Amino acid sequence: MSDLLGVAVLGAGHMGADHVRRLDRVVSGARVAAVADPDTGRAAEAVAGIDDVSVHAEAAAALDAPGVEAVLIASPGPAHEEALLEAFARGLPVLCEKPLVPESAGALRVMEAEVRLGRRLAQVGFMRRYDAEYLRLKSLLDGGRLGRPLMLHCTHRNVSSPPDFTSAMLVNSSVSHEIDAARWLLGQELTAVTVLRPRSSSSAPEGLIDPQFVLFETAGGALVDVEVFVNCGFGYQVACEAVCEAGSARIGDERSLAVTTVDGRHEEVARDYLVRFADAYDREVQAWVDATRAGRVTGPGVWDGYAASAVAEAGVRALESGGRVAVELVPRPDLYA
Amino acid sequence: MSDLLGVAVLGAGHMGADHVRRLDRVVSGARVAAVADPDTGRAAEAVAGIDDVSVHAEAAAALDAPGVEAVLIASPGPAHEEALLEAFARGLPVLCEKPLVPESAGALRVMEAEVRLGRRLAQVGFMRRYDAEYLRLKSLLDGGRLGRPLMLHCTHRNVSSPPDFTSAMLVNSSVSHEIDAARWLLGQELTAVTVLRPRSSSSAPEGLIDPQFVLFETAGGALVDVEVFVNCGFGYQVACEAVCEAGSARIGDERSLAVTTVDGRHEEVARDYLVRFADAYDREVQAWVDATRAGRVTGPGVWDGYAASAVAEAGVRALESGGRVAVELVPRPDLYA
Amino acid sequence: MSDLLGVAVLGAGHMGADHVRRLDRVVSGARVAAVADPDTGRAAEAVAGIDDVSVHAEAAAALDAPGVEAVLIASPGPAHEEALLEAFARGLPVLCEKPLVPESAGALRVMEAEVRLGRRLAQVGFMRRYDAEYLRLKSLLDGGRLGRPLMLHCTHRNVSSPPDFTSAMLVNSSVSHEIDAARWLLGQELTAVTVLRPRSSSSAPEGLIDPQFVLFETAGGALVDVEVFVNCGFGYQVACEAVCEAGSARIGDERSLAVTTVDGRHEEVARDYLVRFADAYDREVQAWVDATRAGRVTGPGVWDGYAASAVAEAGVRALESGGRVAVELVPRPDLYA
Amino acid sequence: MSDLLGVAVLGAGHMGADHVRRLDRVVSGARVAAVADPDTGRAAEAVAGIDDVSVHAEAAAALDAPGVEAVLIASPGPAHEEALLEAFARGLPVLCEKPLVPESAGALRVMEAEVRLGRRLAQVGFMRRYDAEYLRLKSLLDGGRLGRPLMLHCTHRNVSSPPDFTSAMLVNSSVSHEIDAARWLLGQELTAVTVLRPRSSSSAPEGLIDPQFVLFETAGGALVDVEVFVNCGFGYQVACEAVCEAGSARIGDERSLAVTTVDGRHEEVARDYLVRFADAYDREVQAWVDATRAGRVTGPGVWDGYAASAVAEAGVRALESGGRVAVELVPRPDLYA
Incomplete structure (x- = not known):
């Protein structure tokens, strides 16, 4: 080769x-x-x-x-x-x-x-889908040992958002990763979305709705919630807990170097997705x-890219309306069966 | 004495x-x-x-x-x-x-x-309110180092529910602890509640809606979400993460004895609230x-007991209706100022 | 009553x-x-x-x-x-x-x-012997699931030593806790002791040999090593890992409140034995x-008090001599059988 | 390129x-x-x-x-x-x-x-020297924030040893990694070695002295202890804690996927060095x-390879003699200054 x-x-x-x-x-x-x-x-x-x-x-x-x-x-x-x-x-x-x-x-x-x-x-x-932790979680869920997944609790935090980041982009740019990850982990399409707005952080730029709490329903009846917080200030954190009928599994708390000083026990948190997902x-x-x-x-x-876009669009409408928005997908072509 | x-x-x-x-x-x-x-x-x-x-x-x-x-x-x-x-x-x-x-x-x-x-x-x-971990979290939040709380992510899991446990009791019995804890930790009344229903676990008794995902809004604009899952099968787990403007804090993952065997690293999970909260x-x-x-x-x-009951009642209505239900409280008497 | x-x-x-x-x-x-x-x-x-x-x-x-x-x-x-x-x-x-x-x-x-x-x-x-973590470790070892213990790795750190603390007191005061804990956990007498002296910390008072690394042999052929460091500066830490034929078990890393800020993930370390062992x-x-x-x-x-004193005395002689010192005990009276 | x-x-x-x-x-x-x-x-x-x-x-x-x-x-x-x-x-x-x-x-x-x-x-x-965790520890120690290192506590465990593995090979094959890591992390040569022999595990092949507890002294007065246990049965574990004048740092407890089931919270342990160090x-x-x-x-x-061999040879002599053996190195050629 x-x-x-x-x-x-x-x-x-x-x-x-x-x-x-x-x-x-x-x-x-x-x-x-x-x-x-x-x-x-x-x-x-x-x-x-x-x-x-x-x-x-x-x-x-x-x-x-x-x-x-x-x-x-x-x-x-x-x-x-x-x-x-x-x-x-x-x-x-x-x-x-x-x-x-x-x-x-x-x-x-x-x-x-x-x-x-x-x-x-x-x-x-x-x-x-190529991250070692997500792959282990996927393999665990597919193996069936934990039974059927009922909920995914997801966290997606960035230190700060780029200039010109809009409230819609929390959904269609940041959360798009969770949209794909949830579809892939569960092997189910997302069927509806609701976006809740806690009071915005004073660290967020004027007018940006941040954090948001996004709720997805799936074709198999699972619930996926995502805290997205792009001006959290304290680190780049991506975590996911799958709650299943016979157990739960959590990724994203990776601990490698634990330092103890007069200030207590301390572990670094990645600050950037290029570091976390290098x-x-x-x-x-x-x-x-x-x-x-x-x-x-x-x-x-392409089917996955299309589905992610369609869900993200519904999410943006849900953010704007404050209500629940159903996701409509075209029938899946055989090419992507 | x-x-x-x-x-x-x-x-x-x-x-x-x-x-x-x-x-x-x-x-x-x-x-x-x-x-x-x-x-x-x-x-x-x-x-x-x-x-x-x-x-x-x-x-x-x-x-x-x-x-x-x-x-x-x-x-x-x-x-x-x-x-x-x-x-x-x-x-x-x-x-x-x-x-x-x-x-x-x-x-x-x-x-x-x-x-x-x-x-x-x-x-x-x-x-x-007397648990060492909750007290440390309360003290941290009150100290102000993490800034204003924006979200509480709570987990409340039981191994299995007693006989005759009803879907409403997940809200008005189990979650009543989170209702009080949230009011106390945040120093804010809860103003509205929504209850989502992921597909029920096959381990739950016939007809019981379990797990449920309960969302509270607070007078200060914070969001409180609670996964309540009373037939999770795997342990008694009570966890709470407070996400604030300048950091987050999490309790409920207590680790005391770590055992490593051919099956991996292993830590016990309490199975009963009388153990966890003894x-x-x-x-x-x-x-x-x-x-x-x-x-x-x-x-x-008594004010706290009343408020918890009022919120729980709104929660049960939210469970039944599928929608958002506002919480109505009488004015707070001076005795409880 | x-x-x-x-x-x-x-x-x-x-x-x-x-x-x-x-x-x-x-x-x-x-x-x-x-x-x-x-x-x-x-x-x-x-x-x-x-x-x-x-x-x-x-x-x-x-x-x-x-x-x-x-x-x-x-x-x-x-x-x-x-x-x-x-x-x-x-x-x-x-x-x-x-x-x-x-x-x-x-x-x-x-x-x-x-x-x-x-x-x-x-x-x-x-x-x-009354600490919850030690009790769980004792129970695990006695239960036999991990097989025969081969080694105990112990850590005993204090923020700073009191005035007039002597090099001998690291052994006969601080380590006396590990002496009893090892005897109790293993159900074996300690038979010999060696004390090694890494370079002393510049935080230790002039003339104090601190840290020390103390090695005990037991009647059953196990090895117990203790890092004792009474001017470590960073906290009161007592940890113990038992390495057995079929697994290991570790206590002393208790984690209750995890705080994440811009400085990373952080957990408190107790600063005082009256806190850790309250x-x-x-x-x-x-x-x-x-x-x-x-x-x-x-x-x-009284037998346990006597044995601890005898081992500690041998330890002080080992510290002074730099070599291995055998522990001599009188025969155990029937009263303590 | x-x-x-x-x-x-x-x-x-x-x-x-x-x-x-x-x-x-x-x-x-x-x-x-x-x-x-x-x-x-x-x-x-x-x-x-x-x-x-x-x-x-x-x-x-x-x-x-x-x-x-x-x-x-x-x-x-x-x-x-x-x-x-x-x-x-x-x-x-x-x-x-x-x-x-x-x-x-x-x-x-x-x-x-x-x-x-x-x-x-x-x-x-x-x-x-190319492992991400070791690199972070090296960088932390070199940065000076924790002050001068006083002790390294190392663990090196394998599930089981290959056929024909000898007692000497625990020192000159397994521990050779710790010999190099200690020299590199501390930037100091190792000057003496002592090997202690706890009772061997019943899982070790007849005649193999396993585990061993190896103690190195360094030119700068630090102490390095290594538990080497090549038939521990439960996993491939490589851990290192550096205890310094102003804090400690530990690697080797990497936690990525935490699974909670009826058996408790559980994390995998790598079983093979090709996995752990891939x-x-x-x-x-x-x-x-x-x-x-x-x-x-x-x-x-080549200087590092030579020094590792010389230390390992002293270690094997120490294993055989039961006593402390000094390490003799030729003067370091300018080529390796």
């Missing part, structure tokens, strides 16, 4: 540059063949020191560049739909950062295109490279 | 007998002077081996027995109102097991009686005896 | 005054009948507000005071031997704070006196009162 | 085959160019499916194979010295699995050869590949 998969990376921002580094220096079996960003200076900087890579302003040009065999989309969400369709048009396998497409209508168009193609090409970047990103991209070289798609696909 | 406070214990069931034992053998400064139970055989058995104690079928007779200076009510809830009024009529200090009175209307009558009396005589048995009961009764001998009432009082 | 056991408390220092408070206000079934201290002002202060108690300068006078039925010795170690012999002469049951007698020769004389008496009267204040002291004295009222001696006795 | 480092892997046993897989499929920037094993069938199997790789019976032939630019030695310890000298003769960078050379005399010859060469070529496979191996080899491609040696070197 020594010829390397040539990957075009679309987008050279924070996440795109990190994926370039990962493909070049961490992951086995791949190389960066092209990079595209409207800011070509930033694109060139991201690939400095890498041989045989071309730099482009346009995504389509990067897809056509020599040596490109697969695409990693890390451009802003609004550019995803076009990039995905371009990749499909060329038959190129894709790893697309989440969200697949910001609106479910666009996600639906992408799904229709892939269905027309008749084979799966795209994987969505829900990297929690290994998950590495594993995700390695798994995608391995599957792509083997001609397969094994990760979360 | 060597003359002992003579206490009449009303009710000689599981809880009453335990309080007899506690007053006789654990707590300093008190003695059991009388016991009453319609089943006088059971009453006599509870005080076997104790000197100078009289046994009665009727509560009123016990209150009039020689040496009785205070009353501990551990009879069934429906008997509480009359017993409280009898004690008030005699000017006897009372420790009344929760609920103060099952219906808020009755609680209101007891409150009116105490207000007419013009001084406080009754304490309600919300023993969590120290809290001891401390509660000791504090009540000490305060009573000093002529004071220091614990949760 | 309503007549109270009248106790004479010898010594009204820190520990004596705490026991007076405990007998008066915490423990059921006892009262303070007399108190003795050369500083009678301090003695009077300790019993202020207590009825029917006499204050004495001399221990013997307190033992003869009206109402005295039992003795709690909390005077300095050098006074213990005489006080024990005086109590034995009067047939009074005794709870004697550790050490039973500072030198094993004196302990031997006390043991001979009790053997001559032909019945056990004295209990030694090794209160760890419940154990309460339980110890309650158990002694209960047993005494029932005419029995159930706790650690 | 897209031309891959061609690596010859010597040895195709358990560890060698795992390194082949790692170089081929996990690590970025390297490829397996040659493999050597006296059992050429096993060597061929290890590289099945990999292009452009040659298979050899002799190590020297593999070093001369086309495309070989660096060497990873995973053959049995006795073959290391010759393989290292052959690699040095060709100027090839080497990653040599521990032990560098089983006897310190051989390690000294390798060191002399590298010193003659005048530049460092070899790294030794002490992979704990990430460390990946990081070690990636770091070596990166440094080698950049023309540098950054990891533990």
